[in-house]
Amino acid sequence: SAVISQKPSRDICQRGTSLTIQCQVDSQVTMMFWYRQQPGQSLTLIATANQGSEATYESGFVIDKFPISRPNLTFSTLTVSNMSPEDSSIYLCSVSPGAGSWEQFFGPGTRLTVL
Amino acid sequence: KNQVEQSPQSLIILEGKNCTLQCNYTVSPFSNLRWYKQDTGRGPVSLTIMTFSENTKSNGRYTATLDADTKQSSLHITASQLSDSASYICVVSGGTSYDKVIFGPGTSLSVIP
Numbered sequence: 001s002a003v004i005s006q007k008p009s010r011d012i013c014q015r016g017t018s019l020t021i022q023c024q025v026d027s028q029v030t031m032m033f034w035y036r037q038q039p040g041q042s043l044t045l046i047a048t049a050n051q052g053s054e055a056t057y058e059s060g061f062v063i064d065k066f067p068i069s070r071p072n073l074t075f076s077t078l079t080v081s082n083m084s085p086e087d088s089s090i091y092l093c094s095v096s097p098g099a100g101s102w103e104q105f106f107g108p109g110t111r112l113t114v115l
Numbered sequence: 116k117n118q119v120e121q122s123p124q125s126l127i128i129l130e131g132k133n134c135t136l137q138c139n140y141t142v143s144p145f146s147n148l149r150w151y152k153q154d155t156g157r158g159p160v161s162l163t164i165m166t167f168s169e170n171t172k173s174n175g176r177y178t179a180t181l182d183a184d185t186k187q188s189s190l191h192i193t194a195s196q197l198s199d200s201a202s203y204i205c206v207v208s209g210g211t212s213y214d215k216v217i218f219g220p221g222t223s224l225s226v227i228p
Binding site: 107 | 149156157158160161164204208216219220221
């Protein structure tokens with residue numbers, strides 16, 4: 001299994017500002033993902049973070065709003081830009097070994113509240 | 116439309132009792148079905164993974180079943196403990212890529228003494 005840490009664990013931000021969330025994995029992984037979990041709802045995939053290239057975004061999510069970096073196989077960041085109260089959610093980093101494995105491991109999440 | 120539905124939405128049981136959570140899906144094609152446990156304030160943790168050919172998979176007191184013909188799965192928890200209080204999420208993969216992974220809304224389980 002993979003151990004995933006996220007920073008910050010929670011934050012309260014003002015409308016119009018940006019927050020960068022960090023995800024660190026204790027081993028090299030092929031696949032890395034960012035999810036959003038809105039209050040009372042299940043997880044929605046934001047994007048797949050690709051090492052060395054631009055992230056692949058799902059429908060409804062754009063790079064200008066959620067820029068993602070993945071400089072190596074153990075680290076990624078997600079920025080929530082120009083925040084509004086609708087961005088208040090839990091943001092989760094997830095990894096998978098890939099290569100035919102469907103196992104997914106999740107970080108503890110970052111609870112974001114936008115005022 | 117690919118969907119995953121879970122029932123009940125929430126459940127309260129007494130410590131030591133058994134319970135069964137349900138998952139129905141319309142995802143096609145089908146690759147695999149996973150059950151996750153999500154404690155409050157934490158990320159989901161995998162309990163079981165089942166492919167098309169598997170009917171049952173156990174993990175300690177958790178037993179998952181899969182009927183690929185009727186597109187139904189269940190998660191049975193035996194001799195519940197207070198630490199079982201969590202949200203249980205059914206996840207169905209509909210293809211070979213992660214953008215085809217559909218998360219169910221979850222069942223919130225509360226185990227009371």
